[in-house]
Amino acid sequence: MGDNVIEVRGLLKLYGATRAVDAIDLDIRRGEIFGLLGPNGAGKTTTILMLLGLTEVSGGTVDVLGFDPVRQPLEVKRRVGYLPDAVGFYDHLTARENLRYTARLLAIPRRDAEKRISDAMESVQLADVLDKRVSTFSRGMRQRLGIAEIVMKKAEVAILDEPTSGLDPHATFELLEMIRGLKKAGVAVLISSHLLDRVQSVCDRVALFNHGKIALMGSVVELANQVLGAGHPILVEASGVDIAGALRGVEGVQTVVAEGEGGWRVVADRDVRAAVAQRIVSSGGSLTRLADLQPSLEEVYTRYFEEARHVA
Amino acid sequence: MSRKPPPSGGMRREGSPFTGLGPVFMKEFADHLSSARMMVLMLFVIAFGALPVGLSLQELRTITESDPFLFLRIFTSSPQRVPFSFTASLSLVIPLLAIGLGFDAVNSEFNRRTLSRVLSQPIYRDALLLGKFLGGLATLAVALVALWLIVLGAGLLLLGLPPRGVEVARGVGFLVVAIAYGGVWLAVAMLFSVIFRSTATSALCSLGVWLFFAILWPLVVPVMVLAVTPADVAMGMGRLDETLAMIEAQSMLERLSPNTLFGEAVVGLLNPETRTLGPIIPSQMRGAIMGAPLPFDQSLVLIWPQVTGLIAGMIVVFAAAYVVFQREEVRA
Known part of the structure; x- marks a missing residue:
């Protein structure tokens, strides 16, 4: 065996x-x-x-x-x-x-x-x-x-x-x-x-x-890719700029979604942290937070069962 | 109905069913002997035993005529001031002791959530149940032997004469019968402890069965027999064989109760004059010397069916508990 x-x-x-x-x-x-x-x-x-x-x-x-x-x-x-x-x-x-x-x-x-x-x-x-x-x-x-x-x-x-x-x-x-x-x-x-x-x-x-x-x-990463889709999710917090508008043009970015108070969840097909930081600063905003989001099992789980319910 | 899968048909499980029996037995035995519950039960047994023994010893000391079985009278004579003998008292107290030891044998493990942990060790359920039963039976035996020795000692002190060998032999026989009787009730209590998750329910059911056989059954049986007997036979006007058949039927039914079996076995053992446990007709007594004692081995022959009945009852009830336990789910 x-x-x-x-x-x-x-x-x-x-x-x-x-x-x-x-x-x-x-x-x-x-x-x-x-x-x-x-x-x-x-x-x-x-x-x-x-x-x-x-x-x-x-x-x-x-x-x-x-x-x-x-x-x-x-x-x-x-x-x-x-x-x-x-x-x-x-x-x-x-x-x-x-x-x-x-x-x-x-x-x-x-x-x-x-x-x-x-x-x-x-x-x-x-x-x-x-x-x-x-x-x-x-x-x-x-x-x-x-x-x-x-x-x-x-x-x-x-x-x-x-x-x-x-x-x-x-x-x-x-x-x-x-x-x-x-x-x-x-x-x-x-x-x-x-x-x-x-x-x-x-x-x-x-x-x-x-x-x-x-x-x-x-593995948790495999499951995340399977359920949440492949990609690098990052969390961006900044002020003085229209984040959604500024980041849509960055190469590789797929989605930008508001998450919580002033935070934005950005999903890209590669690691875009450097480009995102540059774009926000060049647009005149001040970047307060830029974090790599580990896929959480909770998210995988919730999303999976939501979808399972929709199918049912 | 859903089809139940064959219980591993053709595939035998491997390993001895008695793996782990020793440790379970030792633990149960030690737990019982050191438990507060055992103290209470022992006090109960001693109190119920001491009263008739003490009083009958007082009366026996005043007897002047020679009685070859004076020692056995301690067990069987009912003193004038209390209406029951030591053995009658035991026939009530032994079931209580056995039920006290067995009513929470399995369900308490379940409620304490120790069952699944213990069963995840290399042990079959067979060994767990049997170990618990034997542990309880050994505890019961220790209690009864202690009680028996106390009675013997009190007899030696107060009567001032040693028992004869045959009296000791009959006394030991009585001890064995008492342990078998306790075993039946222990098995009953364990059966309920397997069936019911609640210890209170299982205690209540065991006590209910005990009360039923101790009080109700002796009253119900004659009524049942009379109901199916023709009126003239019931009035004592029938033919001899019809009357005998009625009496036989009644005693057969009564012997379904462990209390009856115990009572008859005790009478046969401790009253050596007992020649039969059923009806007797004058023609059978021809040539017999009234009141002459039977030899010990003949008394044993007389009570053998009662003893095997008790042991068989114990095994049957235990087997029922075993079957129920095997089918039970271990998860809470």
Whole structure:
């Protein structure tokens, strides 16, 4: 299967007559962070559960690290770490006792287990609460404990379902750092989320889910080109000049659209920042801002679903 | 109707279904033994056990005539001041203990959102459910053995004579029957914990089934039997075989209740004079010495159907819980 850790072909999940997951194809490469994005109920969690063999597959094939989750779920689950949406731990036990239970389920020898537990807790910066009961943990700490479980497991693939939902910005930032840490350790990471801007920053590639189908798949830039059209969007703010009029003549500029207070969004087929600056200054205006706009996943997403709705 | 896909027909899943059974069992056992709930249940059991035992010990101390099974009377005699014996009290308290241990076995994992995390470890659902059941059963066994030893110790102290070997053997037999009886109720409680997401609902249903068998069933059965029996037989004027058939039908129905099975097995074990658990006609008693005890092995033969009935009931209910659990979706 080459460099892919997960290969999905024609995967299908039926709930009665509804197609929760509708014949999707998906490849996750070794060592990449892959985002499964889409609105709630689009089939992300169902797909994840089928990858882990936790729910029945209605059709198609799945291959995780060379194993079939339908027939060999134990082999798959030994190698894949899973952080469920709003993960739960046993509140009456300490963090160490919770991880010890997982270590026993994984049949990790007792001597190794203690070392692996403390190392894992160190890596998610929870070493100081190792012997505190989980009932005292915040939501963010629980999520990090979930990451620690995956680290302790020495998983080759980590599947994180909505890891950042319900976290404050600081906790989100820390968690995304830890996800990058997993990638550095050579783990392929699959993240499902509906929070696009947060996930965009860590994902190498993403797939947009819609009604059980993968609508778009690729890197964020590729998707932007596909949905928003090719081109370099820039943001221009200036005073004392008719920006729209001045810039229409610049070679390469395709559209000039007002955006927000005094700002203009300019799309061109090449990098036209130098020419734009020159034109505004020569027209007697004073340039206050000139920024290269990174394509945002949010924009891609919104535009895509708007169009999908129009088609429907 | 939608066609359900064949459950991996022809494709066998690999790996032992018991992978991870040990850790689950150990965790459940440790959790139960250290839980506040177990403390409360134990207090309850001891309070209900101590009263009849204490009172009957007081009465037994005053008995002067020799009784070869004096020790067993601690379990079975109902003192004059309270209307129930130790075993009768246990037949009520054991289900409560078992339900207390099992009613939230699975749904609490679901509600705490630990279920999907645990099932994402290399373990089948089989091992999780069985480990929980065995953990509960072991806890139940520990509680009953402790209670049994307390009663034995109190008997030694207050009666001042040691039990004979055969009495200890019958006592151990009683312990086994009590654990099997508890196992049935544990399985019932776990079945409801798999069916209902709400722990309160599952506790309520388990207690409802318990009340039904403890109170309602013994009242309903005679009514049902009488309803289908011809009037003359019901009045006691029918032929012998007809009357016997009516009594047989009634006891068969009563034996659908685990309480009846437990009660009969206990009577057979702890009252060695018991020769039969069904109706007896004078011709069968020809040559028998009234009041003479049966040997232990004959008592075992007598109660064997009751014991297997309890164990079979436990397995059937557990299997039902297993089937429901296998079909359940793990997602919230």
